[in-house]
Amino acid sequence: MLSSPTAPTSVVADACRYVASDLATDVVVHVREVKFYLHKFPLISKSSRLQRLVLKATEETTDEVRIDDLPGGAKSFEICAKFCYGMVVTLSPHNVVAARCAAEYLEMTEEMEKGNLIFKIEVFMNSSILRSWKDSIIVLQRTKALSPWSEELKVVGRCIDAIASKTSVDPANVTWSYSHNNSKKGGACAEIVESAGKPSIAPKDWWVEDLCELDVDLYRRVMVAIKSKGRMSPELIGEALKAYAVRWLPDSYDALVAEGHMRRNQCLVETLIWLLPSDKSSGCSCRFLLKLLKVAILVGGGEHVKEELIRRISFQLHKATVKDLLLPATSPPNDGTYDVRLVHDLVQRFVARTALSHNGGFIEKSDEKMIELNFEQESTLAVGELVDGYLSEVASDQAPSLPMFVELATAVPEAARPVHDTLYYAVDAYLKVCSKIKRQTL
Known part of the structure; x- marks a missing residue:
């Protein structure tokens, strides 16, 4: 795989690399399990460490x-050795991180020779890699295997900053193609270009x-960097988090809590919660937040992350469904399949927030205030209907304790139930289940 101006060909034999040259090699470099039979002078002229x-x-x-x-092991050393011999070195997003870290390790600096390998790689990174959306992502993915070198050389940070900056460009400057990794999944691949003529349409x-x-x-x-720039709407941040959750969180209970994966899923859901938009009333749907809460419960997420979700859900509980x-x-004190006490807590928080808003926010009867009041009334009605539907569902599952059933039924204000048909249905279902349980215990 090696060649030089005096030896334009190369020979590879098992775990050995030979320079095909008229000159006998005078040094053997062992890089892990691979031996490189080389010449001292080309190496020591460009690498301080090899010197x-x-x-x-x-x-x-x-x-x-x-x-x-x-x-990067033998592959990255081969790139460095080729450069020492004056060969043309082919760099790509797939090998540039390893080459950069290896060049740093070998101290191939400007002090040794002007235009040395570190300099050449930096030029390539700045002029090509970091200007390309897909290449920046490929390089970032490859930094993990080369930590801590990639961190110390700021390759990770520069890729993250490049990616974060590109997410906020005008979509008119984004072209779409069916190439790169996503082509295998039938998805579109984006790349950023200077707009010339009619731009491609991208969402x-x-x-x-x-x-x-x-x-x-x-x-x-990356998401922290995107949020810190302050150019992305909470709705887009929420959409991105939802897409990531769909991509990586399993749908089935068994896969979610499987041995060897539960800790990973716990870390994932806690990260998503931590990344939620700062505006608690926008950015993420109530359904998505409740899904995260379910996952956090099942994988044993920390109380602080569950509390954060509960607070956010209480702001838009009226948008939830019974399911x-x-x-x-x-765990106790729940005695059924579902956590009735947690739902009671959500309802209480919603009602308290609504009451606070009503008491402090409707002194002036302007059109704007009346619209806000109507919205609060509609939300309260929606939660009343939601609670009654939920009571019917949990009653038919396994009747919760009577005090808990009553507490939840009475947690919403009277104004939330202009009619009581759904509540009567829930009570009837509860009594039937209680009667059945009583007969089974006799």
Whole structure:
């Protein structure tokens, strides 16, 4: 795989690399399990570390040098060695991180020679990689295997900043193609270009799916950078988080709590909660927040993240459905399948917030205030209907304790029930289940 101006061909044999040259090699560089048979002069002229290692080997009367901790291993060393021999080195998003870390390790700096490998790679990164949307993502994905070198060299940070900056560009400057990784899934791939002529039409969320390919730690850092720029709406942030949850959170209970995956899922859901938009009343749907709450309960999420979700849900509880509220019970004092006490807490918080808004916000009877009042009334009615429907559902499951049933039924104000038909149905269902349970225990 190696060649030089005096040796334009190369020979590969098992775990050995030979330079095809008329000159006999005078040094063997061991990079983990691979041996490179090379010449000292090309190496020591461009690498300060190799210069020291070769000098030490000479003093010890040996022609062998061992490097076991080179970032990227034998493949990255081969790139560096080719450069030392004056060969053309082909860099791509797939190998540039390893090459950059290896060049740093080998100290291929400007002090050794002007236009050395570190300089060349930096030029390539800045002029090509960081200007490309898809290349920045590919490089960022490859930094994880090369940590902490990629962190210390700020490759990770620069990729994150480049990606975050590109998410806020005018969609008119985004072109779509069916290439790159997403082509395997039939999805569109985006790239940013200078608009010339008629621009391609791209939605505002063009970047969302591409970021779903990142692992959770890198995704968190990219989303933090996007949010810190202050140019992205809460709705788009919420849409991005939902897409990531759909991509990585399992649908089935067994997969969610499977041994070996539960900790990962816990970390994932806690990260998504931490990334939620700061505006608690917008950005994410009530259904999505309740789904996150269900997952957090099942995977044993921390109390602080569950409390954050409960607060957010209470702001838009009127948008929930009965199915959304069927939150799993995991421990006493719940005596059924569903956590009735948690739903009671949600209802109480919604009612308290509505009452506070009503008492403090409707002194002036302007049109704006009346519209707000009507909205609050509609929300309260919706929650009243929601509670009664929920009571009917949980009653037919396994009747909760009578005090808990009554507490939840009376948690909404009287104005929330202009009619009581649904509540009567819930009470009837509850009494039937209680009667059945009583007969079974006799």
